[in-house]
Amino acid sequence: MLTRSLQVSADDFFRETGWQIKPEGACKGQMCVPLDSKAGTTVDLSELAPKLGMATVEHDGRYAIGPESLGSKALVTAEAANIRLPDVDGKPFELSSLRGQKIIVYAWAPY
Amino acid sequence: MWQALRDELHPQGLELVTVGLDALGADGCRGFIEAAEPTHPALIDQHHVLANAFGVVNIPQAIWIDEQGMIVRPPEAAPAPPKDDPGISMDLPPELPERMQAMMAEAVKIPNNSQDYHAALRDWVANGADSQFALSPDEVVERSRPRDANISKGHAHFEMATALEMDGRHDEAIPHFQQAHKLVPDSWTFRRQAWSLEPVGDGPLARFWQGPNPENPDDWPYEGDWLSDIRASGAENYSETMKP
Known part of the structure; x- marks a missing residue:
């Protein structure tokens, strides 16, 4: 995720990464990672990102936070991430809107 | 070509x-999407x-997800349906x-x-969880790409590079792309x-x-290029073919 501050709202963090802040810690699928600080509406990425194995890259006051690596695999759960992306006209789409159907997500590129 | 398959299996x-x-x-994708006239969601990433979310490392790759939102096959090479011409589909000069x-x-040496x-895809659509091609949640996680702290850092560099590119800061994006490639x-x-x-x-092939541009090859900012890299790794290893 991209951010200009390492203090981000728990809601934004969940939407961007799929990691939800709960009383038991930061959770995705069946996996929960306990946190030192109490669950709140804001998360401190300088504490949380290393716990999840998320690398941070800074450039000119902006941060890119890499995906979790704590499970040693690209997927920590088989629950599909709720991808949110726009269509070609900028209209937003959420993968979860197709729940109840089988989905094939097909990646392509114009190069 | 996928559109016809989608229309057939959507019911x-x-x-x-x-x-x-x-x-x-x-801007990059519009021409291809409009030519395909999709009736399905066609998204831009x-x-x-x-x-980040699935471990896609090449194109075309696809992920299969069941009615409950569970991945049953992580990213793997997704060839075009067999009845279509597998050749390059644009107009070549x-x-x-x-x-x-x-x-x-x-490209023609890449296994297809x-x-x-597509037999496996049809089997899953017909039989769901009973299909031998629908993997268990543990198998899905196990088969997903390896990921360590360096790989996470490479993804972060890549996201920074695309952000800079979108801001029109191309020269600043290049070092981040280079790090992403290395990591x-x-x-x-x-x-x-x-x-x-x-x-x-x-032109359409740009x-x-x-x-590298043959007119000024020394300006090429990257270590590899498609032709050198595929020759080095072997076209037979370019995409991982599906294993049941």
């Missing part, structure tokens, strides 16, 4: 979601979130440059298991994306050149 409960991975966004001919000579892949060496998409942003010429 059986399958939806196709295509995702164009391109930092240039709608400027930061390659499919790499009659006198193709030597480099493009050499690239096509490599279209028959098996995530198995990602063809991270390389292909960066190479495509150094187009040669301005972004498919994927390598």
Whole structure:
């Protein structure tokens, strides 16, 4: 995720990464990672990102936070991430809107 | 070509979601999407979130997800349906440059298991969880790409690179693309994306050149290019074919 501050709202963090802040810690699928600080509406990425194995890259006051690596695999759960992306006209789409159907997500590129 | 398959299988409960991975966004993808006239969601992914979220490392790749939102097959090579011409589908100039001919000579060596892949897809659509091709949640996680702290860092560099690119700061993006390539060496998409942003010429093949401009080869900012890299790794290893 991209951010200009390492203090981000728990809601934004969940939407961007799929990691939800709960009383038991930061959770995705069946996996929960306990946190030192109490669950709140804001998360401190300088504490949380290393716990999840998320690398941070800074450039000119902006941060890119890499995906979790704590499970040693690209997927920590088989629950599909709720991808949110726009269509070609900028209209937003959420993968979860197709729940109840089988989905094939097909990646392509114009190069 | 996928559109026809989608229309055939949609009544059986399958939806196709295509995702164009391109930092240039709608500008880069629009021509291809409009030509396909999709009736399914056709999305644009400027930061390659499919790499972060699923471990997509090449195109075309696909992920299968069941009615409950559980992945039953992680990303793997997704060849076009077998009845379609597997060749390159755009109009090629009659006198193709030597480099493009050499690239096509490599491309035809990439293994194509279209028959098996599409038989498996149809089996899953018909039989769901009873299909032998629907993997258990543990198997899905196990088969997903390896990921360590360096790979996470490479993804972060890539996202920074695409952000800078979208801001028109191309020269600042290049070092981040270079780091992404070094830290995530198995990602063809991270390389292909960066190479495509150094187009040669301005025709339909400009972004498919994927390598140094013969007129000023020393200006090429990257270690590899598509032709050198596929020759080094072997076209037979370019995409991982489906294993049941």
